[in-house]
Amino acid sequence: MDFDAIYHRTKTRFPALEAPPLEAGERICVLPSAEAHAVLKFLKEDPELHFDSLMTLAGADTGKEFWVVYPLHSMTHRHRFLCKVVLPRDNPECDSVVDLWAGANFFEREAFDLYGIKFRNHPDLRRIINPPDWEGWPGRKDYQFPREYHGIETEREDQFFQEQINRETKARELAARRVSEGKV
């Protein structure tokens, strides 16, 4: 089945689905965050669709909102479907899909680690790439790199390019501040 067929079949069950028009790349379906888990469960268990494989799970920060993207694939029917959930910037939370696809476990931990997106009912939601005592969410657009970690300085005077580094740091901080103030 192609995107339209899958989309319409799911839309008859869940009318709140949206598929924004496309400029480039691939069509993607936006799930309502409240019933995202129910839609994904339908996509997996419906015999006509049967998306038995989760290709990946990606958290994303666009500067205004967070996304959780679920590219799905079916080994039996050999078709694919991209869908995503849009989450608000303050307190992003959504349901875990580990009960549907066990492969989502590490991907959700990664999204939590980098973006601070909380997955409800996840069996073991810990940091995965960063150390357990790391502060902040490094994937976010307004993330400020810490000046020190356990007494280790992260910044050093550069013999040749210090001026350039200062300029770049200032520009980065400005950009991050604009994101956090919601001006982007």
Add this chain to the structure above:
Amino acid sequence: MPLVTDNLAEPKEGIDSEQMVLSMGPHHPSTHGVLRLEVVTDGEVVVSARPDIGYLHRAIEKIGENIDYRQFMPYTDRVDYLCAMNSNFAYALAVEKLAGIKVPLRAELMRVMAAELNRISSHMICLGALAMDMGAFTPFLHGICHREKVNDLFEEVCGARLTYNYLTIGGVSYDAPPGFIDKCEQFADYLWPKMVEFNELISGNSIFQDRLCHVGVVSREQAINWGLVGPNLRGSGVKWDLRKDEPYSIYDRLKFDVPVGDGGDPRGSNPNGALGDSYDRFIVRVKEVFESIKIVKQVCAMLRENDKLPKDNSDRQHQAKLPIRLKVKKGEVYVRSENPRGETGYYIVSDGTDKPVRMKIRTGSFSALNCFEEVTRGLLIGDVIAVIGSFDIVIPEVDR
């Protein structure tokens, strides 16, 4: 899966065993990089082995969000340095799909040639290292020796031996140097009998088989549910290869087979094992090397045909003509390609500027580690090493 604990005798009365935590790695030769395993053991039996990753995290995804599309290409080499060409390939495919770039035929041929040669050299390391972990040192040296020949070919075509940065968006950086096609053909002819020898040397060895058969069994359904990809998925008997089933580039014009695991089948290559055990994953890779050699030979023939075209023909070019500052339209894309360690997917979100908003790299080793705890439960400590080796885990790909 029969647990090792089922075969153990009941502890005698009055003698208690106690659980112990063993920290395996991060600097252990058999963990193939800086991987640390928190192994809880009960005597020799593993109760749980939890992978602890992140020692090699270089924030490649975040770097990708701060530089433009062309500048990111050298970073994709470092995502998985054992198959840099394939990583380049996956990224180039993703950006080309997003920007709607058409790649000339000659570039596609050179890309497939590079990708398959790199697949051979990557599998050589995997197969050799697995044998070395099991105590056989010679196959590793054989593997390194054959890999050296591939590196020489790559040095000739792009100047580098490990991180090639050969593929560019819209083509490849250099055309084939004079005599390159001959050398590739010679290499293919050289490697086939050498691989037969390698296969006789290690695959049929009964000690080696005893170490791998029935160890780390992953069933068909589990493999799909856990999101295993590539040879690990095919080892469990799922016939799924992106080159065949979702053909990209020119793979639909090439003839090759997709080997799958056949454990337990008396006529198959693994009659003593179970479907989806470590030996199945090993033998699938051995067979894949033969398939790659077939592809290299076919591409050589196609390149010779292509050589006959006039120089100004668009199919004869190795680069598509592109603007200096590449801008792509607003949109998002998830593109995957078949790498030696399974499918590598690039999820790119573009907002219409020359830098992506989000760049997510999905790699095969990451999902292999995801199911590691379940697969190794109840095995012996020595078998944990066999499972790491047969999953072909490469750490820079896990941490990115």
